[in-house]
Amino acid sequence: MTSDLFAGLEPKQSAQENMAKGAILLRGQAVARADDLLAAIGKVSAASPFRNMVTPGGHVMSVAMTNCGQAGWVTDRSGYRYDGIDPQTGQLLPEMPESLLTVATEAATKAGYPDFRPDACLINRYEPGARLSLHQDRNERDMANPIVSVSLGLPATFQFGGLKRNDPVKKYALLHGDVAVWGGPSRLCYHGVMMLKDGEHPVVGRMRLNLTFRGAL
DNA sequence: TAGTAACC
């Protein structure tokens, strides 16, 4: 038997080694609610616009981001952190829309994390050419909370590695409506998104949107 | 190294 990590989705590469447990990909889980999610993203980004933040190293990220919830992930020259205020607007972050909260908690429950109550949602917008290099989500207070990631729009290739940066990485297609959840032993696994290929999605257009739910506080 | 580039 192979690992049930991301059960239901074959790795794009042929290797079939087991990976850390605690992660699953729920293919198409959010397709039926895509319209609601997109409308909610529109409201959030009207209040807190997408922007390309700067890393501590001084590089402008190719992925444009915004946040909703009690706290949002931000980066600038001084480092990574969670903040309840949008540094660009100076305003409190928009509340997390009910439709987003619901999709996150339902997916978490299916994945075996029934108590997950996210207080932060990072919204990533990938245009063709955008990418996110391999990293860990490690700025959250309580690592008992999983990460829930919802994909909308153009397909992307997701890289999922291990707890060490040099651990081998497997690749998975993330399609419109897919929800990936990782936690427990896989909570701190390195992951990233390969450069988005050009294309046109019938509902979302020429972009990929990703919602990442976290328990940050 | 939440980045990029060079080089095999």
Add this chain to the structure above:
DNA sequence: TGAG
């Protein structure tokens, strides 16, 4: 040419 593209993946690594």
